[in-house]
Amino acid sequence: MAAQSETKPESEAQQTGIYVYGILPGDVELEADVRGIGDPPGEVRLVRQGDLAALVSEVDVSKPLGEPDDLVVHEQLLDSIAPDAPVLPLRFGAVVASEDAVAHELLEAHQDEFASALEELEDRxxxxxxxxxxxxxxxxxxxxxxxxxxxxxxxxxxxxxxxxxxxxxxxxxxxxxxxxxxxxxxxxxxxxxxxxxxxxxxxxxxxxxxxxxxxxxxxxxxxxxxxxxxxxxxxxxxxxxxxxxxxxxxxxxxxxxxxxxxx
Amino acid sequence: MTTAMQPGGGSAARPSPSGLADVIDTILDKGLVIDAYVRVSLVGIELLTIDARVVVASVDTYLRFAEAVNRLDISQDKEGLPGLIGDMQEGGAKHKTKGALEAAGEKLRDFAADSRERAGQRSGRAGKEGS
Known part of the structure; x- marks a missing residue:
């Protein structure tokens, strides 16, 4: 249940990126086996930092994204969360170099901004x-x-x-x-x-x-x-x-x- | 997870974004954008975004409308449109409407007035208009 981020074979640094779907409060839990975009689909997980969490999955950046399925998965994933927890949806196509970059350059760098935006979306x-x-x-x-x-x-x-x-x-x-x-x-x-x-x-x-x-x-x-x-x-x-x-x-x-x- | 559209006999269809068109209108040009320097650039994404937005009326549009008028059957009344709406009426799943919480309405209304101002998006208030 608890989202963990076990590392996977990330041998070729340039080949994979971390696709970010949205930002959530840090206290959310994710169901197991949620599949993300890409073919084969990456496993969706949470990168936590402070009071925030980012919903991510690994993607192969050498292949173009944007197949109809990718678009649909992106939205469905976020929409499935929306009734239960506030979520800041990212525009389709946000890929960050590493989970570390997600944690620090994305979440930490915008901590206050994201937190207050999430607060506004509480129960909405x-x-x-x-x-x-x-x-x-x-x-x-x-x-x-x-x-x-x-x-x-x-x-x-x-x-x-x-x-x-x-x-x-x-x-x-x-x-x-x-x-x-x-x-x-x-x-x-x-x-x-x-x-x-x-x-x-x-x-x-x-x-x-x-x-x-x-x-x-x-x-x-x-x-x-x-x-x-x-x-x-x-x-x-x-x-x-x-x-x-x-x-x-x-x-x-x-x-x-x-x-x-x-x- | 795919939920097909399910208009219940002419009523507002409910569940989630159904077709790809709905998805495209939603996630390609809306939502948060992250700083360019954090982002790994991906081929094709910007293009996708632009493609999704183009709706311009052109001479072709006009000619198409004219042709549609030309094809209209004069004797046809407003209901004679089975072909057009037929396939949308399938699977009329009705959803239950539970008692609403009226109390919340009051509070929201005030709130709504504020946020609308801020968003500057609401188009003025128009009186009742029949159609």
Whole structure:
């Protein structure tokens, strides 16, 4: 149970690195046999230093990281911890030379910063509300709201695509703009509906042209049910128009920031 | 450990980040970044990060939307979308909602107001809007 860090054959110093998933309070325990990223997957363990611990596994740095499985494992590992203990998630791809460097250059060097960030996350987790417009529904909606769009639609109908290229581009632009406006409005609706149940929120940028809503909320564990209910209600109200999903509890990716310079 | 998405009949789906897309949007450009001098550089990671962020509306996007409009069946009402939402409706796992702790709501609300200000991220308050 107790995480130990038995050394492994670390013969070629350059071949392996220590992949860091996240930072936790020093009093956590790790289950045995947790598998990390890489192929074959490294064994996940804790490097402890003072009141902190780093969740790590050894990786082969001569091979590129970033296989889909690696990404998924990184997040799942952190998300599996989040409901039980505060965790500061690291961005994907943090590899440090040795466990000693993890202990001293990472943990010790940022001791206070990490400790106070962890304190803020105590009994809290992140939830993400993510919605995507049902294309046909949102197009119908826009055509019924925008006369020019409706007119352009008639114009391109059964017409030679090349001859109506300008009209098509204009129509598409109107739609794209209309979706952006709807996105803003619907994002506000979600924010308003959940604000009372959340400690903080961050609007994430759209990553798809049909994205309707993408907002991260930091939620106290005893308000999780309220968030779920509020999300259910929104989803029901938008049925057929927006596919809404509530993700979480997850590690608080959107609510951590360091003063550490990125270069 | 993989949890498939499981929207319960049009309600908000619950459990954890499901698809790779969700994961990418979360862990590639969010989370703590450690100091460059501690870090061992890895080939390809920066590239991954950049790839994940590109969403730009272009003429292609516009033409695609126009084509989608062109294909719309005029007689189709809002519900005629089985193809699109069908596969999302599988496995409608319902989750139980236990009695919530209302008391916590009050305390949080105050707190929320503060942190929102700090984060500067909340978009103003809009009235009720129907859709």
């Amino acid at each position: 987790a992140e939830y993400v509300v993510r919605g995507r417009y049902v294309e046909q529904a949102v197009l119908q909606e826009i055509l019924s709201e925008n006369e020019e769009a409706a007119r352009l639609r008639e114009q391109i109908k059964d017409a030679d695509p090349d001859a109506t290229r300008d009209a098509r581009i204009r129509l598409g632009e109107i739609i794209d703009n209309a979706i952006s406006e709807k996105r803003e409005k619907d994002t506000r609706t979600v924010g308003d509906a959940l604000a009372g149940h959340a400690v903080a929120s961050v609007v994430r940028p759209a990553t798809h042209e049909l994205d309707a809503v993408h907002v991260a909320f930091l939620v106290a564990s005893d308000a999780a049910d309220e968030v779920e209910q509020a999300a259910e209600k929104l989803a029901a109200g938008w049925e057929g128009r927006v596919e809404l999903r509530l993700l979480g509890p997850m590690a608080a990716y959107d609510f951590v920031a360091t003063t550490a310079p990125e270069s």
